[in-house]
Amino acid sequence: MERPASDATRQALVEAALDGFGVKGYEGTSTRNIARAAKTNIASIAYHFGSKEGLRRACAEFVVSTIRSVADAVLAPEDEAAFAALDRDVARQRITAIFERMAGFILTNPRANLVARFMLREMIQPSMALDIIYGGIIEPTHKRLCRLWAVATGGEAESEATRLAVFALMGQVLYFRIGREIVVRRMGWEQLGTAEAQAIAALLKGNIDHLIEASEEPMP
Amino acid sequence: MERPASDATRQALVEAALDGFGVKGYEGTSTRNIARAAKTNIASIAYHFGSKEGLRRACAEFVVSTIRSVADAVLAPEDEAAFAALDRDVARQRITAIFERMAGFILTNPRANLVARFMLREMIQPSMALDIIYGGIIEPTHKRLCRLWAVATGGEAESEATRLAVFALMGQVLYFRIGREIVVRRMGWEQLGTAEAQAIAALLKGNIDHLIEASEEPMP
DNA sequence: GTCTATAAACAGATAGAC
DNA sequence: GTCTATCTGTTTATAGAC
Numbered sequence: 001m002e003r004p005a006s007d008a009t010r011q012a013l014v015e016a017a018l019d020g021f022g023v024k025g026y027e028g029t030s031t032r033n034i035a036r037a038a039k040t041n042i043a044s045i046a047y048h049f050g051s052k053e054g055l056r057r058a059c060a061e062f063v064v065s066t067i068r069s070v071a072d073a074v075l076a077p078e079d080e081a082a083f084a085a086l087d088r089d090v091a092r093q094r095i096t097a098i099f100e101r102m103a104g105f106i107l108t109n110p111r112a113n114l115v116a117r118f119m120l121r122e123m124i125q126p127s128m129a130l131d132i133i134y135g136g137i138i139e140p141t142h143k144r145l146c147r148l149w150a151v152a153t154g155g156e157a158e159s160e161a162t163r164l165a166v167f168a169l170m171g172q173v174l175y176f177r178i179g180r181e182i183v184v185r186r187m188g189w190e191q192l193g194t195a196e197a198q199a200i201a202a203l204l205k206g207n208i209d210h211l212i213e214a215s216e217e218p219m220p
Numbered sequence: 221m222e223r224p225a226s227d228a229t230r231q232a233l234v235e236a237a238l239d240g241f242g243v244k245g246y247e248g249t250s251t252r253n254i255a256r257a258a259k260t261n262i263a264s265i266a267y268h269f270g271s272k273e274g275l276r277r278a279c280a281e282f283v284v285s286t287i288r289s290v291a292d293a294v295l296a297p298e299d300e301a302a303f304a305a306l307d308r309d310v311a312r313q314r315i316t317a318i319f320e321r322m323a324g325f326i327l328t329n330p331r332a333n334l335v336a337r338f339m340l341r342e343m344i345q346p347s348m349a350l351d352i353i354y355g356g357i358i359e360p361t362h363k364r365l366c367r368l369w370a371v372a373t374g375g376e377a378e379s380e381a382t383r384l385a386v387f388a389l390m391g392q393v394l395y396f397r398i399g400r401e402i403v404v405r406r407m408g409w410e411q412l413g414t415a416e417a418q419a420i421a422a423l424l425k426g427n428i429d430h431l432i433e434a435s436e437e438p439m440p
Numbered sequence: 441g442t443c444t445a446t447a448a449a450c451a452g453a454t455a456g457a458c
Numbered sequence: 459g460t461c462t463a464t465c466t467g468t469t470t471a472t473a474g475a476c
Contacts, residue, residue, distance in 0.1 A: 006459060006460095009459080009460085022344070023344070023345055024245065024247055024345065025244065025245030025246075025247060025248045025341075025345075026245075026248065027244055027245060027247065027248025027249075028245045028246065028247025028248045029247075030450080030451060030452080031451080031452060031453090032450080032451080032452090040460075040461090041460065041461050041462080042452080042453085042461095043453085043454075043455095043460075043461065043462085044459080044460065044461080045452090045453095046452085046453065046454070047459070047460080048459090051452080051453080052452065052453090117344055120340075120344055120398075121245075121344070123398060123399055123400075123401055123402060124242070124243070124337055124340055124341070124398075125243055125244065125245075126401050130401065134402065134405060138402055138406070139405075139406060142406055160407070160419065161423065163406060163407060164407070164419065164420060164423045165423060165427075167395065167396065167399070167403055167406075168392045168395070168396075168423060168424065168427060170395060170399075171391045171392045171393075171394065171395025171396065171399070172388045172391045172392055172395075173391075174391065174395055174398075174399075175387065175388070175390065175391025175392075175394055175395060176387065176388075176391065178340075178343060178344075178394075178398060179343055179387070179390075179391070179394075180343075181343055181346050181350065182343060182354065182358055183387055185354060185359075186358070186359060186362055186383060186387075187380070187383060187384070199380065199384065200384060203381065203384045203385060203388060204388065207385075207388060207431060210430055210431055210433075210434035211427060211430055211431070213430075213434065214430035214433065214434070226441065226442095229441080229442085250468075250469060250470085251469080251470065251471090252468080252469075252470090260442080260443090261442065261443050261444080262443095262470080262471085263442075263443065263444085263471085263472075263473095264441080264442065264443080265470095265471095266470090266471065266472070267441070267442080268441095271470085271471080272470070272471090
């Protein structure tokens with residue numbers, strides 16, 4: 001696709017931009033700063049991506065391929081037959097396992113930090129980058145989780161209740177990433193490292209187990 | 221505190237800045253745009269707040285007083301004696317009522333939109349404004365919720381488990397506000413209005429009830 | 441208190457040397 | 459492909475008229 005000689009520069013620019021856009025926002029990050037962080041010159045942005053906007057698009061595509069490679073390993077893309085054959089208890093175990101791994105990755109992986117901040121910015125101020133990310137990872141991942149959740153709780157995969165329930169589950173995980181600064185202060189932690197992430201993952205596993213259990217017995 | 225003659229300009233500047241900082245970010249919002257939106261001139265920002273940074277501080281103080289007035293009405297500041305006398309069932313009812321009202325406010329109130337976006341930006345890129353907001357509303361509110369949750373579930377108010385559990389509860393509510401754009405797309409909604417907020421609130425109420433119930437019976 | 445005018449720095453984009 | 463120099467417009471801050 002690209003000439004190998006310029007791949008290193010492209011990669012460096014994308015990573016610098018991802019960091020800048022994520023922390024300072026798109027308008028708040030100058031192409032000058034991005035070029036400096038990537039150890040190249042301003043003109044190379046126009047050369048490789050056409051414009052600052054083109055660099056943003058490249059960031060979105062990087063996010064999609066990064067998360068895809070992780071999500072596919074955890075979620076394992078399955079066909080209709082595989083879902084139909086899923087046992088209820090197996091689906092439950094799969095879900096708790098998925099959320100535990102997701103929490104670990106989102107909370108502690110350094111690359112996840114880069115990616116999460118960029119995605120968060122796009123959620124507040126959507127651009128065409130959000131379209132790429134939504135279609136590339138958010139929707140397909142959410143759909144797969146809905147199907148698993150439906151098997152685990154005996155609901156319908158695309159019912160309003162199931163889709164909202166999966167968002168609520170995601171919220172429990174993602175808030176610890178989004179509100180990380182708040183959580184760290186309130187918990188009196190020095191940082192949110194692996195030990196702290198494990199405490200959070202344990203809590204989330206408990207919550208998910210309870211919510212699945214509750215789906216069996218209707219409230220009195 | 222301030223001369224009444226200039227209060228209108230101050231107020232207009234703060235609201236315009238809150239909107240700008242929330243949507244485009246601090247660096248991405250120019251004082252020119254803020255002044256134009258507030259129907260005044262650029263120099264008045266320096267006059268009233270000293271600098272752009274001073275305006276950011278004023279935004280944080282506005283956020284604190286806005287949320288305070290709402291939170292106090294919902295949470296009702298209580299003394300030690302009132303907490304000690306709280307019945308377990310009363311605490312449970314209070315919690316579900318609080319989260320239902322919180323969800324309604326956060327998801328549908330137009331002023332909450334302004335405030336929420338600003339707070340979210342500060343979480344990703346903390347400045348002294350986050351210090352003001354954290355000390356002014358986040359910590360005190362979280363502490364009060366922890367005490368209620370402890371009474372409802374029979375735990376300890378300041379234990380790690382309780383503090384994390386309350387964050388997870390908050391996450392379920394807040395994610396629907398943070399990821400609003402994503403939720404709307406995935407749900408196929410045209411907007412997130414009162415009808416949609418009620419569907420979300422109903423789901424959250426169910427989840428909270430289940431989690432409280434589960435605190436009684438230890439997992440098999 | 442409000443506003444215009446302007447200073448000094450910085451933005452994104454691009455032409456053209458190498 | 460990489461880089462310097464530069465064009466054009468915008469940024470925050472401020473001086474000073476009213």
